[in-house]
Amino acid sequence: xxxIYLDHAAWLPVDTRVLKFAEGFLKNGVGNASALYSFGLAGxxxxxxxxxxxxxxxxxxxxxxxxxxSGATESNNLAIKGTALRNIKKGKKLKASSIEHISVxxxxxELQKNGYEFNTISVDSTGILNLDELERxxxxxxxxxxxxxxNNEIGTIEPIREISEIVHKxxxxxxxxxxxxxxxxxxxxxxxxxxxLTLSSNDxxxxxxxxxxxxxxxxxxxxxxxxxxxxxxxxxxTENLFGIAGMGEAARIAKNEIAQESERxxxxxxxxxxxxxxxxxxxxxxxxxxRLPHHASFRFSRIEGESILLNMDMYNIQVSxxxxxxxxxxxxxHVLLAIGxxxxxxxxxxxxxxxxxxxxxxxxxxxxxxxxxxxxxxxLSPL
Amino acid sequence: MAQIGYSKKVMEHFMKPKNxxxxxxxxxxxxxxxPVCGDLMEMYIKVxxxxxxxxxxxxxxxxxxxxxxxxVTEMAKGxxxxxxxxxxxxxxxxxxxxxxxQKMHCSNLAADALHKAIEDYKSKKK
Numbered sequence: 001x002x003x004i005y006l007d008h009a010a011w012l013p014v015d016t017r018v019l020k021f022a023e024g025f026l027k028n029g030v031g032n033a034s035a036l037y038s039f040g041l042a043g044x045x046x047x048x049x050x051x052x053x054x055x056x057x058x059x060x061x062x063x064x065x066x067x068x069x070s071g072a073t074e075s076n077n078l079a080i081k082g083t084a085l086r087n088i089k090k091g092k093k094l095k096a097s098s099i100e101h102i103s104v105x106x107x108x109x110e111l112q113k114n115g116y117e118f119n120t121i122s123v124d125s126t127g128i129l130n131l132d133e134l135e136r137x138x139x140x141x142x143x144x145x146x147x148x149x150x151n152n153e154i155g156t157i158e159p160i161r162e163i164s165e166i167v168h169k170x171x172x173x174x175x176x177x178x179x180x181x182x183x184x185x186x187x188x189x190x191x192x193x194x195x196x197l198t199l200s201s202n203d204x205x206x207x208x209x210x211x212x213x214x215x216x217x218x219x220x221x222x223x224x225x226x227x228x229x230x231x232x233x234x235x236x237x238t239e240n241l242f243g244i245a246g247m248g249e250a251a252r253i254a255k256n257e258i259a260q261e262s263e264r265x266x267x268x269x270x271x272x273x274x275x276x277x278x279x280x281x282x283x284x285x286x287x288x289x290x291r292l293p294h295h296a297s298f299r300f301s302r303i304e305g306e307s308i309l310l311n312m313d314m315y316n317i318q319v320s321x322x323x324x325x326x327x328x329x330x331x332x333x334h335v336l337l338a339i340g341x342x343x344x345x346x347x348x349x350x351x352x353x354x355x356x357x358x359x360x361x362x363x364x365x366x367x368x369x370x371x372x373x374x375x376x377x378x379x380l381s382p383l
Numbered sequence: 384m385a386q387i388g389y390s391k392k393v394m395e396h397f398m399k400p401k402n403x404x405x406x407x408x409x410x411x412x413x414x415x416x417x418p419v420c421g422d423l424m425e426m427y428i429k430v431x432x433x434x435x436x437x438x439x440x441x442x443x444x445x446x447x448x449x450x451x452x453x454x455v456t457e458m459a460k461g462x463x464x465x466x467x468x469x470x471x472x473x474x475x476x477x478x479x480x481x482x483x484x485q486k487m488h489c490s491n492l493a494a495d496a497l498h499k500a501i502e503d504y505k506s507k508k509k
Contacts, residue, residue, distance in 0.1 A: 382423055382424070
């Protein structure tokens with residue numbers, strides 16, 4: 001039976017072109033990029049080329065604005081803690097949308113324990129940030145505000161341009177986690193006036209274990225990983241050449257193919273949404289139009305998400321859920337609760353995220369599997 | 384090594400659960416859980432001479448909630464009610480070749496639902 005992978009928000013296979021480009025750096029190596037002998041200089045060149053490619057993906061003003069990290073979690077930590085600690089004279093207030101990834105919320109909570117003030121800003125039932133509330137809650141002491149470009153669980157794209165205007169009116173810094181959005185929709189950090197932007201290599205079909213943080217020229221940060229002073233002193237540790245070279249190449253390919261691929265996946269997504277919403281008591285989660293082109297998320301009443309995931313796996317189709325039962329904490333997704341779902345509604349969620357391997361021909365198989373899954377589980381349910 | 388994912392037996396009971404449904408005029412009925420918490424179980428039993436002759440369940444919940452419901456009905460069918468009351472939470476998990484640590488509470492629910500149905504039967508008999 002053909003395997004249909006629909007969990008591209010969780011993990012992506014490395015693009016074979018990326019692998020071909022970067023594998024030499026893993027197999028043969030090019031020396032420690034800090035060394036001055038020619039072998040080391042070659043490594044340095046690889047990193048600087050990758051930096052340029054990543055800068056182009058988000059239209060950064062200079063490649064020097066890109067710092068490589070070990071992934072989105074580290075980029076988020078560096079952006080939030082690094083900026084808050086370095087700019088402590090400005091103030092000790094932090095804001096984030098209530099649907100941020102846990103790697104944004106937890107660094108803020110950690111700072112809160114150390115004397116900072118932290119509040120979340122609510123979103124509406126489609127996941128769009130409440131801009132009035134944002135404006136009201138910001139003060140001159142708000143040093144970092146963090147709002148994601150688009151949400152990984154409900155696909156909603158935030159009005160970043162408007163958010164950045166509001167944040168800058170009060171003189172604070174705007175951090176944007178673009179893990180879910182990068183490579184899916186065009187991002188222009190200059191046009192959006194973003195101060196800090198998180199990128200993940202694997203989420204653009206690059207190798208795992210690498211990420212980047214865009215830091216606007218003039219924004220000052222403190223390192224959260226002190227050591228040998230690599231990456232302008234902001235991220236010490238011998239550079240991961242394979243990961244960085246791969247991320248650069250993945251960024252170059254994404255930049256070239258973004259328009260074509262988002263149109264292709266958008267068509268599959270639209271058809272999937274139409275077909276799946278034909279099921280009784282099925283609902284779309286997230287925004288109906290302001291959503292990522294590869295993202296379709298739903299909830300079904302009277303059934304539970306982990307059962308949906310397991311049942312879909314029997315059709316060789318991999319999906320995701322925000323149900324409590326699939327989490328380590330046994331709490332339902334904070335994102336689904338933030339858009340106003342009740343606990344029992346949040347339990348019945350299913351998220352489909354598309355990628356390179358998906359095609360329009362797979363739609364009938366996917367919709368049939370979803371329909372049969374919902375039907376079978378409802379047959380077992382006392383509700 | 385800690386158990387990762389579900390055992391083959393859990394998946395068998397999840398995919399092909401035994402004794403699904405309801406019993407009209409049951410001799411005992413038990414309901415545990417809460418949809419707010421993500422699982423709800425209903426257990427129906429038919430009893431003759433203190434022997435469980437028929438048992439059915441309906442479950443809203445995760446894979447292990449469904450599998451443990453199915454497993455506990457298989458274990459209890461044909462059993463004396465007093466013996467069935469002795470089925471512990473960990474007995475169900477053991478029969479299923481184990482459950483991941485964070486899923487152990489699901490096996491609690493299945494055994495609890497069975498015990499509740501038996502207590503209901505006993506209270507009616509009095």
